[in-house]
Amino acid sequence: MTAIEPWQTAEIAGPKRASVIIKPEVADAMIQRAKHPVLIIGHLAAAIDLDDHKMIDYLLLLAQKGHIPIIGTGNTNRELQKRGYREGGIMPAVDIGQRLCDPTWKGLDGKEPYDLAIFAGLPYYMEWTILSGLKHFAPHIKTMTLDNTYQPHAHWSFANISVKDWLENLKAIIENLEG
Amino acid sequence: MTAIEPWQTAEIAGPKRASVIIKPEVADAMIQRAKHPVLIIGHLAAAIDLDDHKMIDYLLLLAQKGHIPIIGTGNTNRELQKRGYREGGIMPAVDIGQRLCDPTWKGLDGKEPYDLAIFAGLPYYMEWTILSGLKHFAPHIKTMTLDNTYQPHAHWSFANISVKDWLENLKAIIENLEG
Amino acid sequence: MLSIYTTLNPGVERLTGKGINIRFKELQSDIGFIKDLELSIGKLSEERWSEPQGPTPFPSIIALRNWDRQLLKRYPPFYLPFCDLCCLCTYGKCDLTGTKRGACGITIGAQQSRMVLLATCIGAATHVSHAHELVECAIRKYGAGFPLDPGGLAVEVEAPVIRLVCGIKPEKLGDLEGVLEYLESQVTCLLSSVHTGQEGDNLDLESKVLHAGMIDQVGMEVADIAQISAFGYPKADPDAPLVDLGMATVDTTKPVILIIGHNVPPAISIVDYLAAHRLTDEVTVTGICCTAIDVTRYTANAKIIGPISWQLRYIRSGIPDVIVVDEQCIRTDALYEAEKIHAPFIATSEKNCMGLPNRTQDPADAIVRDLVSGKMPGVLILDPAKVGEVTVRVAREVAPERRKVGSLLSTKEIIELARNCTQCKQCRRACPNDLHIPESMKAATKGNTTMASDMYEVCVGCGRCEQACPQNIPIHTIIISAASRTMGEEKFRCRTGRGAIQDVEIRKVGGPLVLGEIPGVVAFVGCANYPKGGKEVAEMCVEFAKRRYIVCTSGCSAISIGMYRDEEGKTPYEQYPGSFDAGGIVNVGSCVANAHIAGAAIKIASIFARRNLRGNYEEIADYVYNRVGAVGVAWGAMSQKAAAIASGFWRLGIPVVVGPHGTKYRRMLLGRADRDEDWYVHDRRTGNEVYVGPVPEHLFFSAETKEEAMVMIAKLCMRPNDTGKGRAIKLTHYIDLHKRLLGTIPDDIYRYVRTMTDVPITEKEEITRQLHAHDWVENTIPDPTLLLWQIKKQEQ
Amino acid sequence: MLSIYTTLNPGVERLTGKGINIRFKELQSDIGFIKDLELSIGKLSEERWSEPQGPTPFPSIIALRNWDRQLLKRYPPFYLPFCDLCCLCTYGKCDLTGTKRGACGITIGAQQSRMVLLATCIGAATHVSHAHELVECAIRKYGAGFPLDPGGLAVEVEAPVIRLVCGIKPEKLGDLEGVLEYLESQVTCLLSSVHTGQEGDNLDLESKVLHAGMIDQVGMEVADIAQISAFGYPKADPDAPLVDLGMATVDTTKPVILIIGHNVPPAISIVDYLAAHRLTDEVTVTGICCTAIDVTRYTANAKIIGPISWQLRYIRSGIPDVIVVDEQCIRTDALYEAEKIHAPFIATSEKNCMGLPNRTQDPADAIVRDLVSGKMPGVLILDPAKVGEVTVRVAREVAPERRKVGSLLSTKEIIELARNCTQCKQCRRACPNDLHIPESMKAATKGNTTMASDMYEVCVGCGRCEQACPQNIPIHTIIISAASRTMGEEKFRCRTGRGAIQDVEIRKVGGPLVLGEIPGVVAFVGCANYPKGGKEVAEMCVEFAKRRYIVCTSGCSAISIGMYRDEEGKTPYEQYPGSFDAGGIVNVGSCVANAHIAGAAIKIASIFARRNLRGNYEEIADYVYNRVGAVGVAWGAMSQKAAAIASGFWRLGIPVVVGPHGTKYRRMLLGRADRDEDWYVHDRRTGNEVYVGPVPEHLFFSAETKEEAMVMIAKLCMRPNDTGKGRAIKLTHYIDLHKRLLGTIPDDIYRYVRTMTDVPITEKEEITRQLHAHDWVENTIPDPTLLLWQIKKQEQ
Numbered sequence A, B: 001m002t003a004i005e006p007w008q009t010a011e012i013a014g015p016k017r018a019s020v021i022i023k024p025e026v027a028d029a030m031i032q033r034a035k036h037p038v039l040i041i042g043h044l045a046a047a048i049d050l051d052d053h054k055m056i057d058y059l060l061l062l063a064q065k066g067h068i069p070i071i072g073t074g075n076t077n078r079e080l081q082k083r084g085y086r087e088g089g090i091m092p093a094v095d096i097g098q099r100l101c102d103p104t105w106k107g108l109d110g111k112e113p114y115d116l117a118i119f120a121g122l123p124y125y126m127e128w129t130i131l132s133g134l135k136h137f138a139p140h141i142k143t144m145t146l147d148n149t150y151q152p153h154a155h156w157s158f159a160n161i162s163v164k165d166w167l168e169n170l171k172a173i174i175e176n177l178e179g
Numbered sequence C, D: 001m002l003s004i005y006t007t008l009n010p011g012v013e014r015l016t017g018k019g020i021n022i023r024f025k026e027l028q029s030d031i032g033f034i035k036d037l038e039l040s041i042g043k044l045s046e047e048r049w050s051e052p053q054g055p056t057p058f059p060s061i062i063a064l065r066n067w068d069r070q071l072l073k074r075y076p077p078f079y080l081p082f083c084d085l086c087c088l089c090t091y092g093k094c095d096l097t098g099t100k101r102g103a104c105g106i107t108i109g110a111q112q113s114r115m116v117l118l119a120t121c122i123g124a125a126t127h128v129s130h131a132h133e134l135v136e137c138a139i140r141k142y143g144a145g146f147p148l149d150p151g152g153l154a155v156e157v158e159a160p161v162i163r164l165v166c167g168i169k170p171e172k173l174g175d176l177e178g179v180l181e182y183l184e185s186q187v188t189c190l191l192s193s194v195h196t197g198q199e200g201d202n203l204d205l206e207s208k209v210l211h212a213g214m215i216d217q218v219g220m221e222v223a224d225i226a227q228i229s230a231f232g233y234p235k236a237d238p239d240a241p242l243v244d245l246g247m248a249t250v251d252t253t254k255p256v257i258l259i260i261g262h263n264v265p266p267a268i269s270i271v272d273y274l275a276a277h278r279l280t281d282e283v284t285v286t287g288i289c290c291t292a293i294d295v296t297r298y299t300a301n302a303k304i305i306g307p308i309s310w311q312l313r314y315i316r317s318g319i320p321d322v323i324v325v326d327e328q329c330i331r332t333d334a335l336y337e338a339e340k341i342h343a344p345f346i347a348t349s350e351k352n353c354m355g356l357p358n359r360t361q362d363p364a365d366a367i368v369r370d371l372v373s374g375k376m377p378g379v380l381i382l383d384p385a386k387v388g389e390v391t392v393r394v395a396r397e398v399a400p401e402r403r404k405v406g407s408l409l410s411t412k413e414i415i416e417l418a419r420n421c422t423q424c425k426q427c428r429r430a431c432p433n434d435l436h437i438p439e440s441m442k443a444a445t446k447g448n449t450t451m452a453s454d455m456y457e458v459c460v461g462c463g464r465c466e467q468a469c470p471q472n473i474p475i476h477t478i479i480i481s482a483a484s485r486t487m488g489e490e491k492f493r494c495r496t497g498r499g500a501i502q503d504v505e506i507r508k509v510g511g512p513l514v515l516g517e518i519p520g521v522v523a524f525v526g527c528a529n530y531p532k533g534g535k536e537v538a539e540m541c542v543e544f545a546k547r548r549y550i551v552c553t554s555g556c557s558a559i560s561i562g563m564y565r566d567e568e569g570k571t572p573y574e575q576y577p578g579s580f581d582a583g584g585i586v587n588v589g590s591c592v593a594n595a596h597i598a599g600a601a602i603k604i605a606s607i608f609a610r611r612n613l614r615g616n617y618e619e620i621a622d623y624v625y626n627r628v629g630a631v632g633v634a635w636g637a638m639s640q641k642a643a644a645i646a647s648g649f650w651r652l653g654i655p656v657v658v659g660p661h662g663t664k665y666r667r668m669l670l671g672r673a674d675r676d677e678d679w680y681v682h683d684r685r686t687g688n689e690v691y692v693g694p695v696p697e698h699l700f701f702s703a704e705t706k707e708e709a710m711v712m713i714a715k716l717c718m719r720p721n722d723t724g725k726g727r728a729i730k731l732t733h734y735i736d737l738h739k740r741l742l743g744t745i746p747d748d749i750y751r752y753v754r755t756m757t758d759v760p761i762t763e764k765e766e767i768t769r770q771l772h773a774h775d776w777v778e779n780t781i782p783d784p785t786l787l788l789w790q791i792k793k794q795e796q
């Protein structure tokens, strides 16, 4: 049961808590079901080692394979730029949180409201608080996190899993998207 | 997962939560391992129907089979008397909670400190708060509840189970004690 | 402290609250030039009040720390952490499980005490700020020189709590302002102690809780003596009028106004407007919660509907045509509920604006128009006079149209709705009292609404079931609809708040009480978060009145007590007199009137025992603690105010019993009857240490059931000072209740028998056996005190 | 309101705070008999202060509700619920998930706002009660007539916040008491609104938060001008002395005293005692947190050790021989930590007694004996003078014996202890900054302590890792031991608090600031709950100073800024001047000195723009909001005080940026740049509605990283009133930072360009492209205001 506790011990959520992504297919299904998903990448994605790469590299792959627009928070955009990715939107995390609560907001691309917000790479507690805001105030949108820590306020989250499992899952998710 | 949520939805506990008694043997093992257990029966035990009997009847059976002293809280003692059980100690629930926090307290029978406190039949929220007190302030004592609702602050608790499952479990526990 | 020397703008050098002293070095003013004027005005009041000043007038937050420590040594907190975490600052959340400390170093125990301090600060702030409003309002109307007169001729000791705590004797409305300043500075200072990285010792936090409670008690006294004086409420009148209570007392053919809250001026202004326009008989004024009680203290024409928990059901009944809320204990969804029955809504307090547009400055005509037309569902009006006019006019205009449309359902509708139930149990899991809602829904689908209607009495009207239901079944509405017959029979009489206790009453009962011959004072106070309905409070009340205890009551409890009838169809208020005497049921009034109950205990020390009150808190509390067998019972205590009220009683040495929900107050203050060493007092006469037994055993106790509570109440009335005769009487009640309710003779009687004269005759044999079994030896009955200096005083 | 008419004991009829008026009907006193005396003293101050009274002197809790609503309309709360539940009363816990209401009817949004109000009330209470202590202490020492003089000759507008809010002009210490009364009544009233069943509208709760913030700001000003005046701190001195900062500045061969907290009198008494006994050079006085800053304002001999987060590490270093704590931000386990290094402990505040015996009344000899002998690990002494003597004597007596024994570990010991690690990760999961402790333990077992020592800088010293470790590994001690070299190099210089800003400085920068030519005022304030160490604050500070913003700082942030060196080994304070001017780094002082930053903004309106201040809050806030490009940055905001300070800035129209932990403050106040309709102002001259773009875009913003913060700070400095030149300068910084830190030119420049003169030359091409892409049309630059009545004023 430990694995599906909040990663930061004390960040207990209330009665409504995230479902665990027990296998990559779950995440893929969500992504594929979404009409207008968005991937929100925090600055830690560029700091966390995954294999020989950084977490952000896998997220980029995911976004490209899944045709998911990216919004970089913090100073993430700089890392995206470094990697030659130029279409990234830039927006602070709290701003995105606020915008997503507005069901009429058409997204950074102005197309249509996002229906799935995928978070990754934000500081745990900040992602926790923002997902809390969305849980309560954005019933029209599904949320998912791809960090390897359990985020109780998301709709779907990994449990607290090892880096090894994480990497495997991420790879599988990316792979499945191709199919 | 719902079954191991607090019965009263909002009574969320912190990081340390009860293990679930998944089968009667678990409870029996605890009872048999205890040198000086005590069974604390709240007033609801005489109000709750179990089969053709009341919950308190099964608890009495359990106490007798397991040679466990009983303390009746609230007005439980009156019900014990009615059933011809005269050895019951009488003590308000908060008083027991407080006494149990004192590792030198030798119990109502003056024998030796209780090492296992089994709770049943208190109002859910009151049992919750008292078990919370014990969780934090009585590390020397194990706590168990035999209600059919999950009590996160105990060491062992049933999940939220149906009356049917509950009855089966109680019967099995009592039976095993005999063996 | 500001209240000691209040220095103001240029010219005024210094101005002290007690023994006032004003010096001007030089003063050029309209009327002339003054140089080196020194006015010492203190003398004036000294002359009229010869009582010498005690050691702690206007005590600082730790001035009574030693006394607190005495109490807390006997009754250390037993913690029942309500959350394992702390979330008060951005270092958090912190996990405080077991021995873990938070990021600021705090422990789980201290954290619980800190939360209690926070709650009591909120409670005290609420009463103090309420008192401030009342005093201000009264001064605006009558001037600061208006005399305080809470008791007419019957009361000489007029403001016992203020005298005791502040060491001053307020005589005019204006005198209360200095008291309020002091209270506000204390609330601020106490609240500051809650800050991250301030007080971290659990007992020091508890001492501050007690201080907050005392401050709260002063605040309540300020509020109630101000309103009694200004609005001409019954003045310590045992025969305060009986008034209508209950929904069924309302004539639904007339326009009906509903007032909810605590701060009475808007309600009074409504009553005045009606009177001025000869409309008193045309429009009915009804109230819920303390404003209800207070408006009936102003006019017996007004009707009390019920306690706090009656809000949803009364609004949904559709009876009220206009809803006026002032402050405290108001459902935050009242506006939303009002909209559903198309009742215009008027908020009247800065503290509770409810998001409404502030129309205070607008002409009444315009406001009435907007409310009647429905252009605005509600408004904020901060001028009580305008509230009076607007409310009455709107009520009269909308009533014919509204035709009392509510949300009640027919049985057919109930069945229909109940069919949507999936038996998911979310409702029951959300219900504070774990009511069997799913089961009752199942029954309802079969046309059986008895289970639903049975819940009416035990439902606290919180609405959480509805919030939880995924099928959006209007559960609470179903319950009240199923019980519409019961609702239709809610027709009772309640004695309105009499205010203070007369000196002559104190004189009469002082002796018997202190000697133990009147077995005790039991005060049923506080909110309506009952585990099994309000009936239990009424039953307890009647039981103790029958046993000729002095029963006091206030607030929501006083209302619940009135909603009960004996076999003859009489309510307790109709059956028992309102006098502060054995067998009386004394409704002092609204929540703030609680101060009079504390005041009565204090006055016993002053009037009966002739102890000095003035600034002499510790001695008086010690007196009350050791001699006055009083117990507070807050069976449905819910709020932060209730927490503060209880704390005020504790510091005065009066134990408080709460219902099972009271365990959520995060800790109990329990004694250890089994530890003999805890129960010694000093004998004032001899200086000896004398074992007196665990009396009173607890300071703050949560009972699981009514039965447990009653036995404990009887037990907690014992005091070291009881005479043999008194103790025997008290033990008789204790034993009798124990036998009846718990089935046996208690096994701890031996702890309460000091000499054989203590033994009640009825159970002599059994008790003697107990005494033998416990190697009992006879002991002396001391002149008890916890205070070392009280002995020294005798020695001198 | 009490502060309007304060009526006291018999004789004094009425006494008003502003325009004092005393009437005696009859007065018999020692010095004679007076009949019908009427003193009108108000005139005196009127004469000296010709400024007309504004509309809202001593505003009630809703007097500025309309202004608040204006702000909240643009910046509605974005809630980040920190808990899904409410546990404030015994109806609870209530589940407030989504749209569920609690048993009192409250919603999750309102509950968050209520918790914020609770926090800001605690914060405001803390400052107000601190101010109360300081004023009282100063009056005790110097009398109520002692003149207030926070700025010497350089400051004419001396108490801008008090003038603005209260509409009075305090001239003597005693004048502050009336202000304190007002503040305490407001805190009480606001706190009351938090009670169950009071305010339930989220925006009304937020409005009350803003009121609490304003009250807090007044409280801070009272505190700081009182202490500056009484203790002779630097008076608005840009050249306030540079003082030692850092553990390595302490001469460990001497006895060392450590003072922690905020309330400086005990520390000052220590310094005075040393001076009086010619011991200044024999004993070192060191401090942590605000008392450290304030004692260096009193004497440049004292040393600052570090911000709040330095408590554990400094105590464990073993350097301090005696630890004295006063109030606020003190670890509640400080006594426990002190015991571990055998350092006697002295608590000095009623608000933080720490369970210690109160020895205030005992002779110093006895206390010293008990502390030195170790008979008592700590004592409570409430008399600052006695604290001075006892502390110094104890320090000198224990120092030789103690020999600075601390808890630091050798590398060998570290390796040994690290071996016990089971890699369970509980420590990391407990660490607020998710530091890689298990990994560093693993490395340590292999003798590599670099990972451990690397954590030193980013560790906030909370100790939660140790609390969580099932193996009881002293993790924090390991970290600081591994970093002992770094600790040994903590030797910096910090400019001590200069206090207020001079009028002449305001005159100089007022124009350039309001026109936008000085790009902004950036104030780094608040606690040390940094996500990645204090270095980030210093880096931000230097960046903006370099860019010739006016940089202000205070409290723990001011200390963190000093703990940083550039390539030349200079601290920011050594590199940048202390003047309130472009490129200056202005340390105003301790937390309460924050009021001077607000005061500077207010003074710009008064001195530069000649707007009336007196009781004229709304107009001045509107002025500041629309014209003064100021931003507060509380990168490590942790406490309830920080919440209150931020709220005070918001009400004045100054946005605040916090670090990522700031999301735990339960809600942000964010604007919607994409909603054009939100960004219209009235043109005061023409009355037209003019689109001005999202300036400032946010009122309360939590940045994820330093880089994001810096870009946002630059952006938030823009104001509608900027001239073309000013806007171009501000945009240049914004664009430049965005490019450098986020890698691109921002895509929202078009929102900030009103006319082509706004466009910075450097990026003209790209910007022009953006303008075209967004169908940009030229607009006017209005004389901006949000207040309709400001136009009317013009029309007249």
Ligand code: SF4
Pocket (backbone or CB within 6 Å): C086, C087, C088, C089, C090, C091, C092, C093, C094, C102, C103, C104, C105, C106, C196, C197
């Ligand atoms: S107040 Fe203390 S225990 Fe509470 S969150 Fe803050 S640091 Fe943690």
Ligand code: SF4
Pocket (backbone or CB within 6 Å): C427, C430, C431, C432, C433, C434, C435, C437, C455, C458, C459, C460, C461, C462, C463, C464, C465, C466, C475, C476, C479
């Ligand atoms: S309204 Fe009544 S039935 Fe519903 S949850 Fe509340 S107490 Fe239970």
Ligand code: SF4
Pocket (backbone or CB within 6 Å): C420, C421, C422, C423, C424, C425, C426, C427, C428, C437, C438, C441, C468, C469, C470, C471, C472, C473, C475
């Ligand atoms: S919550 Fe609604 S659907 Fe579920 S059991 Fe209760 S009434 Fe039925």
Ligand code: SF4
Pocket (backbone or CB within 6 Å): C289, C290, C307, C308, C328, C329, C525, C526, C527, C528, C554, C555, C556, C557, C591, C638, C639, C641, C642
């Ligand atoms: S008794 Fe409780 S619920 Fe009733 S009015 Fe008083 S505080 Fe409110």
Ligand code: SF4
Pocket (backbone or CB within 6 Å): C082, C083, C084, C085, C086, C087, C093, D082, D083, D084, D085, D086, D087, D093
């Ligand atoms: S203390 Fe209350 S609000 Fe805070 S985490 Fe616990 S339940 Fe939630």
Ligand code: SF4
Pocket (backbone or CB within 6 Å): D086, D087, D088, D089, D090, D091, D092, D093, D094, D102, D103, D104, D105, D106, D196, D197
């Ligand atoms: S204050 Fe309201 S939401 Fe909070 S516990 Fe009480 S009833 Fe529930």
Ligand code: SF4
Pocket (backbone or CB within 6 Å): D427, D430, D431, D432, D433, D434, D435, D437, D455, D458, D459, D460, D461, D462, D463, D464, D465, D466, D475, D476
């Ligand atoms: S003391 Fe430092 S390492 Fe330990 S939990 Fe706190 S911040 Fe993390």
Ligand code: SF4
Pocket (backbone or CB within 6 Å): D420, D421, D422, D423, D424, D425, D426, D427, D428, D437, D438, D441, D468, D469, D470, D471, D472, D473, D475
């Ligand atoms: S908590 Fe202790 S044992 Fe567990 S990983 Fe951290 S240091 Fe190792």
